[in-house]
Amino acid sequence: MTTTRRFERQSNFERYAFLFMRLSGIALLLLAVGHMLLQHILRDVHSLTLQAVQDIWRSWGWRAYDLLLLLFAIVHGFNGLRQVIEDYMHDQRIVRVTNAILLGLVIVTILWSAVAIFNFNPDAVMAVGE
Amino acid sequence: MLSTLKLTLVESLRYRGFLGQWSWLAHRLSGLAVLLFLIIHVWDTANATFWPEAYSYTVEIFKWFPFSVGEIALMAAVLYHAFNGIRITLLDFKPDWWRYQRQSAIVVWLLFAVVFAPIAISMFSRTMNHCNTLAAEGLSCWTFPTP
Numbered sequence: 001m002t003t004t005r006r007f008e009r010q011s012n013f014e015r016y017a018f019l020f021m022r023l024s025g026i027a028l029l030l031l032a033v034g035h036m037l038l039q040h041i042l043r044d045v046h047s048l049t050l051q052a053v054q055d056i057w058r059s060w061g062w063r064a065y066d067l068l069l070l071l072f073a074i075v076h077g078f079n080g081l082r083q084v085i086e087d088y089m090h091d092q093r094i095v096r097v098t099n100a101i102l103l104g105l106v107i108v109t110i111l112w113s114a115v116a117i118f119n120f121n122p123d124a125v126m127a128v129g130e
Numbered sequence: 131m132l133s134t135l136k137l138t139l140v141e142s143l144r145y146r147g148f149l150g151q152w153s154w155l156a157h158r159l160s161g162l163a164v165l166l167f168l169i170i171h172v173w174d175t176a177n178a179t180f181w182p183e184a185y186s187y188t189v190e191i192f193k194w195f196p197f198s199v200g201e202i203a204l205m206a207a208v209l210y211h212a213f214n215g216i217r218i219t220l221l222d223f224k225p226d227w228w229r230y231q232r233q234s235a236i237v238v239w240l241l242f243a244v245v246f247a248p249i250a251i252s253m254f255s256r257t258m259n260h261c262n263t264l265a266a267e268g269l270s271c272w273t274f275p276t277p
Contacts, residue, residue, distance in 0.1 A: 018225055022222065025215045033212050036205055045201065046260040050186045053178045070172060077165035084158060087136050109172060116176035120159050 017079055024076045031069040054122040063117050070113050078106045157214045160207035164216045167204050190275035198257040202250050209246050213238045224236075 039045055056062045072106075080103055089095050142155055191197060209250040217234050221227055227234070261271035 022219045025212075025219060029212050029216065032208060036208050037249075040201070040205060041249065041254075044256055046198075046256060048192070049190055050178060050182055050189070051173075053185075057178075073168055074172065077168055079163070080161045081165055084162065088138055109169070113172050113176045116179040120179045 021076060021079060024072045027068075027072050028076060031065070034072055035065075035069055053120075057117070057120045059120045063120075067114060067117050071110060071119070074106055074109055078102050149232055149250075151236045153214055153217075153238065156210055157218070160211040163207045164204065164211060187275065187277045191200060193260060193271070194256065194274055195261060195271040198253075198260070202253045202257075205249055206242075206246055209239075209249075210242045213242050 039048070057066075082099060083101075085098055086095055089098065142151075150156060174185065188204050192201070194204070217238050221231060221234065246276065264271050
């Protein structure tokens, strides 16, 4: 006679989430800390205007930098929030609902901002700016 | 849910853990603070494309004195979270180093203090410069900008 055991196949999601947090963390060490030093030390946020955004986003290099920063930071940040919420929420139904809301926010935020970065027209804004 | 939150806050402060507990709490709080700013900042910056008039106004709110001081706190949160994040990553991939966990937490706090101090001074002096510039024009950096 054989004993059969039924078990749920474990998803690898948390393992990938764990790895993503470490790897994106290393990327953000350059991207996010770099962005902070750039805006607050090399440039001065007190002179930040729409005009300044035009100068920066005229370069596709800076747009790519900001897009990468956006992707890593939003996913890293929202996954961190998910972990914090799961630490304190023990009702699995509520956790599923909040996770779905967080995923929705991640997708909407990234899409909206990515479209903004791609569609920014530095010359069109000139007319509106002043 | 509110009672859970209260319990968490009270017990986090009451728990007599060692230095690692404060690193854990600081990492968590700094992460949440940075995320809060990040969401506001990303949606606000998207306005540069979708609603430039609104962006031109909100960017002035970021120069309001209390907000500038908040940005110094944001810098602190980003730097601490980054440095402590390196420590967590190193210890996760090098379990042999766990015996230095206490020392590594101290190193992170010291590194943070050494890097943040000059940056904070620079940011605060820029903020004061901005206030002085406005004051010369008879304006104040304490006045909340109006559209």
